[in-house]
Amino acid sequence: EAGVTQSPTHLIKTRGQQATLRCSPISGHTSVYWYQQALGLGLQFLLWYDEGEERNRGNFPPRFSGRQFPNYSSELNVNALELEDSALYLCASHPGHGKSNQPQHFGDGTRLSIL
Amino acid sequence: GQQVMQIPQYQHVQEGEDFTTYCNSSTTLSNIQWYKQRPGGHPVFLIQLVKSGEVKKQKRLTFQFGEAKKNSSLHITATQTTDVGTYFCAGRGGQNFVFGPGTRLSVLP
Numbered sequence: 084e085a086g087v088t089q090s091p092t093h094l095i096k097t098r099g100q101q102a103t104l105r106c107s108p109i110s111g112h113t114s115v116y117w118y119q120q121a122l123g124l125g126l127q128f129l130l131w132y133d134e135g136e137e138r139n140r141g142n143f144p145p146r147f148s149g150r151q152f153p154n155y156s157s158e159l160n161v162n163a164l165e166l167e168d169s170a171l172y173l174c175a176s177h178p179g180h181g182k183s184n185q186p187q188h189f190g191d192g193t194r195l196s197i198l
Numbered sequence: 199g200q201q202v203m204q205i206p207q208y209q210h211v212q213e214g215e216d217f218t219t220y221c222n223s224s225t226t227l228s229n230i231q232w233y234k235q236r237p238g239g240h241p242v243f244l245i246q247l248v249k250s251g252e253v254k255k256q257k258r259l260t261f262q263f264g265e266a267k268k269n270s271s272l273h274i275t276a277t278q279t280t281d282v283g284t285y286f287c288a289g290r291g292g293q294n295f296v297f298g299p300g301t302r303l304s305v306l307p
Contacts, residue, residue, distance in 0.1 A: 124299070125299035128296065184246065189241045190240060
């Protein structure tokens with residue numbers, strides 16, 4: 084079984100640019116969660132997609148957005164990048180709504196650096 | 199909204215000593231999960247607790263879920279250098295998982 088894949092591994096941008104991060108969940112999983120983890124800090128919830136719809140979003144500005152495709156893969160878009168957006172962005176795959184007793188499976192993350 | 203707190207934030211122990219991290223939620227949880235993140239790695243699922251007062255063991259790790267389902271603990275007996283990492287609890291109260299800030303464990307050989 085293939086795990087959760089995220090791309091790219093590293094992404095370097097400058098202030099004001101836009102970044103797109105991608106995530107492919109485990110086959111059969113319909114939910115994707117996005118988290119931001121600044122260096123040395125905890126996981127801050129960004130977005131949750133299930134069955135193609137946005138189910139919930141964390142306390143982040145609207146320039147953080149995303150979508151989930153029919154194959155359940157997902158994109159996270161960050162517009163008007165700011166220095167404090169530098170972080171590890173983790174995607175977690177989950178079997179989906181109604182299976183809350185199942186764990187999340189994390190990808191290796193995308194390290195976004197803003198210069 | 200639901201908040202999950204963990205203490206301590208950091209813990210430095212000598213190899214062989216015990217370690218405990220505590221997780222507290224502002225609301226009652228339907229379940230709680232524990233994850234470990236090694237330095238440079240991603241969080242990896244350790245265990246889930248569902249029942250009030252539940253206790254589960256994995257070798258040297260003991261996990262407890264409080265009677266009120268608002269707190270949990272992870273205890274490691276006789277730490278080893280392989281235990282180094284950050285331990286996160288994640289509570290599910292509604293539709294969302296809420297992660298605690300984590301406890302970073304350092305083990306000195």
